Amino acid sequence: MKVRRATTDVFLVEGVASNWVLVRDGHDLTLIDAGYPKDIEDVVASVEQIGHRIEDVRGVLITHAHIDHVGAIPALLRRHTVPTFAGERELPMLVGERHEQATTWDVVSRCWRPRVARWAVTIARAGAQTHVSVPETQALQSDSALDLPGAPRSVPCPGHTSGHTAYMLPDAGVVVTGDALITGHPIVARTGPQLLPAFFGHDSAQAFASLDALAELDVDTVLPGHGPIWRGSLRSAVDEARS
């Protein structure tokens, strides 16, 4: 786990195979996503590394219901009960009624590629096969600012999943893009702003179209679900992802 400072009060944490974000406002924190199930100790350690305790987390925002982003949330809630929020169309996946995730076969059938094989071993160790639900999650309301540290605003960007949501932190000039826009992934050689390989996503045409919502945001820092921090205009990030 590595904690990267994006701005004074916003941190991107790189877990074993996905990222999460900590947003600070005084004593309080917002957590956005939470890695794989076995990332729980790293989630706690990342909070401590920036000088806080897990009890300082006031709420958890979910970009989407995939195991690499919600995996550690149930264990976190057992230690410290806080509200969790996600896009309304993610809720059926968070109660386990519906799935929009690459299957084991999607991964195994690509394991002839060394990059995929190495990554598959890493995520299996991280608990990728676990079924996780977060049934208490509340649906995000419209696009008004949430009453959480950093005053995050939700930005719907469906495609990777039906209710995928990015979160804009207006004061910090940051957008947390989840898997709607990433900047690198262990299974691809390309670096820089990009979309995930299509087999991960639910609707790639919609994911491509959703980049418009991100391109309009007046921020200069991207914190993705996979890959490093990226700085520059969102318009140029989106143009690069589409190229």
Ligand SMILES: [Zn+2]
């Ligand atoms: Zn992901």
